[in-house]
Amino acid sequence: MKIESMRDILHWTVKFHEQLATCLKHCAPSHSERTKMAMQYLLAHEQHLAALVKAFSDNAKFSELETLFIEYLEKNPIFLHDHCDGDFENKTESEIVANVLDQHQQVIALYSYLKEQAIIPHHIDLLSKLLKLENQEIILMAQGLNRFQDM
Numbered sequence: 001m002k003i004e005s006m007r008d009i010l011h012w013t014v015k016f017h018e019q020l021a022t023c024l025k026h027c028a029p030s031h032s033e034r035t036k037m038a039m040q041y042l043l044a045h046e047q048h049l050a051a052l053v054k055a056f057s058d059n060a061k062f063s064e065l066e067t068l069f070i071e072y073l074e075k076n077p078i079f080l081h082d083h084c085d086g087d088f089e090n091k092t093e094s095e096i097v098a099n100v101l102d103q104h105q106q107v108i109a110l111y112s113y114l115k116e117q118a119i120i121p122h123h124i125d126l127l128s129k130l131l132k133l134e135n136q137e138i139i140l141m142a143q144g145l146n147r148f149q150d151m
Contacts, residue, residue, distance in 0.1 A: 006126070007065035009114070010057040013107060013130075014050050020103065021046035024096075027088035035093040038148055042100050045141050052133055060126060097145055101138060108134050 024043040028036045057065070088096050108131065115127035 005066055006060075006114075006123070007057065009110070010053055010060070010065070010130075013053045014057070016103075016107065017046045017050035017053065020100065021050065023087055024100075030089045031093075035096070038093050038145060039088070039096060041144055041148065042097070042141065045137055045144075046100075049133070049137050053130070056126070056130060056133075061122065101142065104134060104138050108138075 021043045024039045024046065028039045028043075031039065087099070091099065111127055111131045111134065115124060115131060118124045118127055
């Protein structure tokens with residue numbers, strides 16, 4: 001997928017969250033019940049994030065979506081796999097969580113960079129909302145997983 005505009009970035013982000021959810025679901029059967037529960041928790045958050053970002057895309061103004069952002073991804077590519085290649089099958093629960101959180105940090109870095117480059121107020125506002133959404137979900141995931149660890 002070639003990413004050139006805000007529309008592409010939002011579409012890519014939805015696919016990113018959907019693919020991460022699919023991979024978590026695909027790899028869960030090879031783990032213990034405890035790890036499966038953690039993966040199910042992460043999966044639910046990924047599905048929720050995909051739906052929220054899709055709603056942002058559906059509700060954004062046309063002019064917000066057509067803004068071009070090419071250079072960041074040329075310098076800092078974030079790879080979205082077309083299929084799950086078992087990334088989580090041989091990892092521990094803590095490695096899975098760290099991997100998921102790291103992937104979210106890459107999306108946050110992308111949004112932060114784009115926000116810094118934006119000039120038009122409604123572009124800045126849209127990117128601020130997306131950053132807030134991603135950051136809030138990471139905090140919720142981490143808090144939920146910490147409570148899960150305490151059990």
